[in-house]
Amino acid sequence: MTRLGQTARIRLARAGALAGLALSGIVAAFATIAPAGDAEVRQSAIAEPLAIRPEESVLPSSGELIREERFQRGDTLAGLLARLEMDPDEARALARHQGMRLLRPGTALTATFDASGTLHSLDFLGSRDTLVVFRRSASGFSLSEDRAQLETRVAMKSSVIRSSLFAAADAAGIPDAVATQVADMFGGDIDFHRDLRKGDRFAVVYETHTFQGLTVRSGRVLAAEFVNQGRVYRAVWYGTADANDRASGGYYAPDGKNLRKAFLRSPLEFSRVSSAFGMRRHPILQSWRAHQGVDYAAPTGTRVRAVADSVVEFVGRQGGYGNVVVLRHQGQYSTLYGHLSGFTRGLRKGARVAQGETIAFVGQTGWATGPHLHYEFKIAGQARNPLAVALPAALPVPAAEMPRFAGQVQPLVARLDLIGNSQVALLE
Ligand SMILES: [Zn+2]
Incomplete structure (x- = not known):
């Protein structure tokens, strides 16, 4: 050597x-x-x-x-x-x-x-x-x-889940940042901490930025397909520019439905650390009715996110909950996050928090036998099973924009079809 x-x-x-x-x-x-x-x-x-x-x-x-x-x-x-x-x-x-x-x-x-x-x-x-x-x-x-002149290229990859999303991504040479984006874009439909199964598969079309032939970093995911427990989800990026030429956009189903939901399926960030843990050990499952909430086993320090746009109603200590945050959302909805090890700096009663923003960190304060998040979802003060409630979706692509949407989305869907087919061929 x-x-x-x-x-x-x-x-x-x-x-x-x-x-x-x-x-x-x-x-x-x-x-x-x-x-x-x-x-x-x-x-x-x-x-x-x-x-x-x-x-x-x-x-x-x-x-x-x-x-x-x-x-x-x-x-x-x-x-x-x-x-x-x-x-x-x-x-x-x-x-x-x-x-x-x-x-x-x-x-x-x-x-x-x-x-x-x-x-x-x-x-x-x-x-x-x-x-x-x-x-x-x-x-x-x-x-x-x-x-430096960066070049943007488009990569297409697919993989099958055997142990975790990140292991599947590694096997196909898909960067972590892309795997996390995939989890985020389907985060309104799939709880990546609880719903993933061996044999689930996904395909992704994403940008990579290169400098003189070498990949510098990955960019935006343009389209993805996720097959979870036999159900097929597809998402495509649809970009628009406002009057000031500022780019904005979001992920939509190929028929124009908005993928973003008013509530996220899971209050836990999806990361390599939390997912590896979650796949080995399933969340502590208790009878929901007796318990009025859902517990997520996760390492201490895992980020807890606001599941929807909200105003902070309570931050502090409360008996068996230990450190707890209560958020009030639009309509009659509120959510509670318990056993936290700590809060995001500056989080206080009355503060506005956006969907997906980190509010606190997993811990085991209060009556908890191990590090986990206790999560409650209430409608008009009544605890409801967050895994079972139908959640309102954000607005679809406006009818007037559908022709433009179709034009932008069609080539991406064609690419997903292409990867999907080769994937099936590989499996057989
Ligand atoms: Zn609990």
Whole structure:
């Protein structure tokens, strides 16, 4: 194994081929291998960089050497720069540089050295979507930051649930952020903490933002299908621009019904941590009638969200409930959240809270044998089973907009059909 380790990528480049920026030089080199626009070919070209072990590399006298390293989660700047085999004094100076604060985990750095092994420049995609470049100057390193052109591509993936939504997402190479969006968009119909079953499957069409062929992050989910216990749910993003050209939009069923409900199915955020727990151990099920509420087992600290737009009616301690929040919603509805470990800062009686906003955190205060959320749903003061009540939906696409909606949605539905079919083929 080389000193650089497995993730290190090293390339030789002819001097002059790199007109200024190291990264654009690399892409130029790949552009000759794969025609621009052919995403698949280009991505695989980048995934398999020329592997030359440093001790074997022989530098042409006019050559430049480029090294790439990824800033891993938990990495230190010193460790990262050391892997790039930089002069230790220069590495220390760079690590202290203000511009390094723009580096975020997961980002690749490219260092260009001249033939004598002196660092010539260092660049990476910064946290503000800018190309950050350090260049050697008379007085150390000068910093420049330019707007980077991100490309948006559309990815289509599907998976089957065997243990959890996130495990299924991992198996298909779907980012966590996309899996969470899928859970959120169907959150009015499916309680992802209680309703998921082995064999459920989903397909998703989503945007990915790339910079010179490398995925920087995932973007918005454009369409998704979720088959839960045999029932098929579909959602498509429908965007509109208001008079001030501000973009807005939401998720709708392909027939124009709004996916957003006045109430969320579950008061718990759906995250990798809470889902892993929930799938192993089902929520504490007690007779609802005797108990007047639903209990969700979840790790202490899991975020509790307001299930609907609301005004805070009570925050504080109350006997067996321990720390408790009561929210009042439109109409005759109210909800109660008990055994909390703590509240969101600033939450007080009379405050307005939007649907999905975090109000508190799971705990085991009051009469609780383990960390869980006790959740009550009341209509006109009467406790009702939140898992059984029919919840009012938000407004559908207005009739006048349906032709535009249909035009925007049709290609997305076609894509879902396409993935759905290939999925069936795989299962058989
Ligand atoms: Zn309870």
